[in-house]
Amino acid sequence: MTTNESIIQVRDLRTSFFTDQGEVKAVDGVTFDVPKGKTLGIVGESGSGKSITSLSILRLIQNPGKVVGGEMIFKGEDLLKKSEAKMRKIRGNEISMIFQEPMTSLNPVYTVGEQIGEAFRIHEGLGKKKAIERSIEMLKLVGIPSPEQRVHQYPHELSGGMRQRVMIAMALACNPELLIADEPTTALDVTIQAQILELMKDLQDRLGMSIIMITHDLGVVAETCDYVAVMYCGKVVEYASIRELFKNPRHPYTVGLLNSLPRHDIDLDGEELSVIKGSVPSPADMPKGCRFAPRCPFASDICRERLPELEEDENGNQIRCWIYSDEWDGDPEVNVYEERTS
Structure with a gap:
């Protein structure tokens, strides 16, 4: 994390929706930085909390939703502590957003x-x-x-x-100093998508702004981002530089997303695209331990019982997975990356 060089630092952000069935934790303890002049991609399947995170930053969550905790330090001040009048001055001026579906x-x-x-x-x-x-x-x-x-x-x-x-x-x-782009190329032709992404990169270079790119498309991430936060069920499960994420993905969910990308050498007559088995659990009924455990091919007993913390390595990358913990009780020889390349 590059706190001193970041335009915004999000710390333990929690956003919930209060329904007849109880509290639904849409964003549950999200932490990340956006370095000045760089692009952070936030990726994950539908329902992972990407868009709710972006709306929380702008304080645009409406009832029955509410930001219930955390900090969003923008230019040294916590956005959660600002009045609505001050937020109106910030929105569209210092922080802007490109919404889905123009x-x-x-x-x-x-x-x-x-x-x-x-x-x-x-x-x-x-x-x-x-x-x-x-x-x-x-x-x-x-x-x-x-x-x-x-x-x-x-x-x-x-x-x-x-x-x-x-x-x-x-x-x-x-x-603006920070631009949030929520699926900016959704429903556009491939050629138009490329033009829009190239336009955003060019404008970033000319204007020096920071960008949060919300997307489910890892191709878009590869083209535009410097850093990536992978989200699953309201939590960041991996945070890394774009090079590290594609070169050495560490979380099984990240590996599953990368395996799902079409490859140019695929045998169209035989080999099928890889998929992540199962489906995203309901926000109102989360698994007891790691939220990815029911779909993870490496899950062990500890994964099903306890939620791992987001741990930082010597390179500043972060991972939320028991496999890299001293408490891991599964196969000590497991190699998530080899699983991807096999």
Whole structure:
């Protein structure tokens, strides 16, 4: 962890939803750093808590949900201790977010110029004319052709790729120091996905912002991220540099995700894609011990009885797994990485 060089340090973040069935721990003790000017990828299956983590950072969790504990130190101050008025000044200004599904995130009754310009009017006090001028500049920045025309169009008049670029323009309007991108390439064609990812990398280089990339796509992670936090059932199970994660994955769940990636040398007539057996448990009915134990091919007695802690190694990488503990009661010769390469 690079605390002194991080734009935000999330410590033991816990977000729960209070239902008729009781408390559901959607995010349960998440810890990670986002280094300045770098990209942290948060990956995992649907239901792992990725999006809830991002919404918690912006304090956008609504009833029956609530952030119940932890710290989110942004520029030296805990976001959880700030008033709602101060958070409104931070959202869209210092921390911005690109939400999933631009067609549903953009308001269909306002032009894209009006929606981009809202950030300038709220945070910089610009008038309508000046805000439209700045909106045109933002559309140019994200590579939308004929921005003087597009700024007066409505979302339904734009293609999916253009709508996503509008979302990026909105998020970057006030030059935020931290950008949260929640599945920014969902439902886009592969070629458009590549363009959006390349655009974000280019803008990061030019503007120097930090990015949290929320995704389930390890291909996107490989293309864009410097560090990766792998989440499962509301917890981080592995945190590593992008190079270490792909070169030497240590958690069985990470290995399972990597094994699920299609390979260029696969025998299309015979060999099948690897899958992680079983399914993600319900947040309302978590296993007693390690939450991945029911699906893990290496699980032993201690895995089913006790939840392992997130431990840091000599390289600053983190792992939540009993296999690497002195208390491990399974096969001492087990090698998770060899399982992946076999």
